[in-house]
Amino acid sequence: MEEFFRNLFFGNDAFWGGGVAHSVLILAVVISLGVALGKIKIAGVRLGVTWILFVGITFSHFGMQLNEHLLHFLKEFGLILFVYSIGLQVGPSFFSSFKKGGVQLNLMATGIVLLGVVITYVIYLITGLPITTMVGILSGAVTNTPGLGAAQQAYSDMTGIDSPDIAMGYAVAYPLGVLGIILSMIFIRWIFRIRFEEEDKAYTVKQGGAHEAVRISVEVKNPFLDGKTVLQIKRLINRQFVISRVLHPDGRIDIAGSQTPLSVGDKALIVTTTDDMGLITDFVGEKLDMDKDEWERLDNQLISRRIMITKSKLNGQYIGALRLRSGYGVNVTRVNRAGVDLIPNHNLQLQMGDRLTVVGSESAINAVSKILGNSMRRLNEPNLIPIFVGIFLGVVLGSVPIMFPGIPQPVKLGLAGGPLVVSILISRFGPHYKLVTYTTMSANLMLREIGIALFLACVGLGAGEGFVHTVLYEEGYHWIGYGFIITVLPLLIVGIIARKVLKVNYYTLMGVSAGAMTDPPALAYSNGVAGNDMPSVGYATVYPLTMFLRILTAQLLILCVS
Structure with missing residues (x-):
């Protein structure tokens, strides 16, 4: 069979020779085939770029390999690019994920991570498998590629050699790991007899929406309110309501802010609850028969537009310092950063690339656009200095030995943990020091995908030589069962x-x-089942901390047990 494949590929040195052309050719074919196969659904689930690993293993099994030193360099460089781009993405929301309900969710996620580590260690004690194999199975079972990279890097630093067992364990456990996560969700739904209608209702009650929110139009007739601001009125009556629009007798319409004054004769669009509707109406004045469509026609005087911050001098400034409401008569309703919507309070620090949703008149919004920049050309210019300075600092931090009592070898964050920590810190706190860390979503995704593609291709090409023999003849098929236990048991508990x-x-x-x-495939399944964005919110809340813990625990297992 091997001879057949050799002859199939022209019988020349392009695949089995050496040099740059040989290496580029092998990598290009492995990555291209892996990405193409990753688009195929198996039982409704895509394995994505993980197919690159399997293609690399196949090529390596048939003798198509890279130079050992080049393989090592490309693998580590790809890993650095991958984890650094992840840090840039999750950094802005990393610390905010611990606020309010995020604490409980992150504790749950931490419990899942730690239970997986404990179960891995117990299986290691029972079976006597090398810890390298078990850490690989753990990384595959929890579908965490950075953990795989961190474990390989930690083992290489400690021993000076690479361990193919880590990659083989990962490759064997990964496919059923993806499926096991989804099966666990289905099992939880079955044992608790969960009905989606009840979940929708329970969530509404928990969020304070047990009483339906309604929009009412009210004419101001209470002389006591004449000249008082929206903030003053809210202090006078302790009820849930928001004044959204104010229509003046002369036909002008304003977006209501906290300092917007009301006068007798004004018409206000108020959002409140069914319980408070009557009280608020009686307090303000008289209910009007103005429906939503009429307000929308009046809103034609106003427009809503997303404006991007592209002026570097605004990087790190507080949104309140811009005085957009008082100076330009516009309201900022949302700030989107790295795909996450943030509340635009006056203490929020702005960053390059933030997208502000602004509502106001067209002329006012055009003026604000000039103030904020809104130049895609400026954003399309890559900020390479912060990226490579960050990578430099990450490699330095990853190389610093940290001694822990009871651990014979010093712990290092390594080429996975160091760049991840630095990128999280830079993306979160860089604007405080006027450091522009912005990269477009497309640029970040490209950097991340190139990094993971190089890493997985090199891991596969380095591990494939003994993969088939290990799985078929050395009871490697047992690893599948161990991986399934590591996947399912923590999720169920x-x-x-x-x-x-x-x-x-x-x-x-x-x-x-x-x-x-x-695991993105599991998130896609969850979103499809839920039909709303609640799974995405939960995913985004725990993802940053989980990624950090996966990388750290994989290294600690290697360092503490080896």
Whole structure:
């Protein structure tokens, strides 16, 4: 069979020779085939770029390999690019994910991570398998490629050699790991007899929406309110309501801010609850028969537009310092950063690339656009200096030995952990020091995909020589079962506690489960089942901390047990 493949590929040295052309050719074919296969659904699930690993293993099995030193360099460089781009993406939301309900969700995710580590160690003690193999199985079972890279790097630093067992364990456990996450979600739904209608209702009640929100139009007739601002009126009556628009007798329409004054004769669009509707109407004046369509026609005087911050001098400034409301008569309703919507309070620090949703008159918005920049050309210019300075600092940090009592070898964050920590810190705190860390979503994704593609291709090409023999003849098929246990057991334990004790909504629980396994296919399944964005919110809340813990625990297992 091997001879057949040799002859199939022209019988020349292009695939089995040496040099740059040989290496580029092998990598290009492995990555191209892997990406193409990753688009195919198996049982409704795509394995994505992980196919690159399997293609690399196949090529290596038939003798198509790279130079050992080049293979090592490309693998480590790809890993650095991958984890650094991940840090840039999750950094802005990393610390905010611990606020409010995020603490509980992150504790659940941490429990899943730690249970997986404990189960891995127990299986290691029972079976006597090398810890390198078990860490590889763990990384595959939880579908975490950065953990695989961190483990390989830690082992290489400690021993001076690479361990193919880590990659083989990962490759064997990964496919069933993806499926196991989804099966765990289905099992939790079955044992608790979960009905989606009840989940929708329970979530509404929990969010304070047990009483339906309604929009009412009211004419101001209470003389006591004449000249008072929206903020003053809200202090006078302790009820849930928001004044959205104010229509003046002369036909002008304003977006209501906290300092917007009301006068007798003004018409206000108010959002409140059904319980408070009558009281608020009586307090303000008289209810009007103005429907939503009429307000929307009046809103033609106003427009909503997303404006991007592209002026570097605004990087790190507080949104309140811009005085957009008082100076230009516009309201900022949302700030989108790295795909996450943030509340635009006056203490929010702006960053290059933030997208501000601004509502106001066209002339005012055009003026604000000039102030903020809104130049895609400026954003399309890559900020290479912060990227490579960050990588430099990350490699330095990853090389610093940290001694822990009871551990014979010093712990290092390595080429996976160091750049990840630095990129999170730079993307979060860089604007405080006027450091522009912005990269477009497309640029970040390209950097990340190139990095993971190089890493997986090199891992596969380095591990494939003994893969088939190990799986078929050395009881490697048992690894599949071990991986399935590591995948499912922590999810079921934490899922049952979260549902029975903490009463976590099922949609949120699905998102946390997918995030704790850093598994996009499981998130896609959850979103399809839920039909709303609650799984995505849970996923985004726990993803940053989980990614950090996966990388750290994989290294600690190698360093502490080896």
